[in-house]
Amino acid sequence: MLDWFSKTEVDARTTMLTEPFVHDFVRANIWHFSGRDADLLVDTGMGICPLAPRIETPAGKPLLVVATHIHLDHVGSLHEFPLRAGPSMSATTFETMDPEVTYAYMFHTLEGAVSKLPQPGWKAADYRIPPAPLTRTLDEGDVVDLGDRQFRVLHLPGHSPDSIALFDESDGLFFAGDAIYDAMLIDDLPDSDRAAYRRTMLRLLDLPVRIGHGGHGPSFDGKRMREIALAYLSRTDGI
Numbered sequence: 001m002l003d004w005f006s007k008t009e010v011d012a013r014t015t016m017l018t019e020p021f022v023h024d025f026v027r028a029n030i031w032h033f034s035g036r037d038a039d040l041l042v043d044t045g046m047g048i049c050p051l052a053p054r055i056e057t058p059a060g061k062p063l064l065v066v067a068t069h070i071h072l073d074h075v076g077s078l079h080e081f082p083l084r085a086g087p088s089m090s091a092t093t094f095e096t097m098d099p100e101v102t103y104a105y106m107f108h109t110l111e112g113a114v115s116k117l118p119q120p121g122w123k124a125a126d127y128r129i130p131p132a133p134l135t136r137t138l139d140e141g142d143v144v145d146l147g148d149r150q151f152r153v154l155h156l157p158g159h160s161p162d163s164i165a166l167f168d169e170s171d172g173l174f175f176a177g178d179a180i181y182d183a184m185l186i187d188d189l190p191d192s193d194r195a196a197y198r199r200t201m202l203r204l205l206d207l208p209v210r211i212g213h214g215g216h217g218p219s220f221d222g223k224r225m226r227e228i229a230l231a232y233l234s235r236t237d238g239i
Ligand SMILES: [Zn+2]
Pocket: 069, 071, 159, 160, 178
């Protein structure tokens, strides 16, 4: 059977999964981080194939799943998990997964949506994201606590209005979602806001990041993150 996900051990506590056979527009990173009292899963991919069986956690240990924003490539498998957190701003849409808001409709007609079929007869036009009502809503300043690690929720709009990220202030570990990542930043979706994205970049310039794991592309250190933010600010200057 086709292994839909690739899995990379990033360090002793961090694993990254992605979907190599989906179009790179919607090939997002899925981060599994092991905490003392609970594990954290940041984003859940497209939901084309079941993700939950690929996430291994010790028996009885809770898995807190955080969706960084409600775009299709981050929330597809959210419904498979019992503990679902996400931005409060989008809470009602998580109950419906309206394809106009998740942009699932764009995938229906995407040329080269997948490079291998997940099952014989699979069609992008049939793609649907099941509703995944949030069991916890997150706002700026909230804390996601794994016992030995605490992640502060940052609201970083621009790519989308609801974009949130998780920052461990004690050691500079940053799960950035699509607020910032080391690849082409998407700021021209119907719900993108360039002025807000610029404010987000200005805020990120001052964030003491040691290592950032983004929603797309390779991980980055603080220096690289500031380069990405400054490049965005100069590219959009005067727009
Ligand atoms: Zn997105």
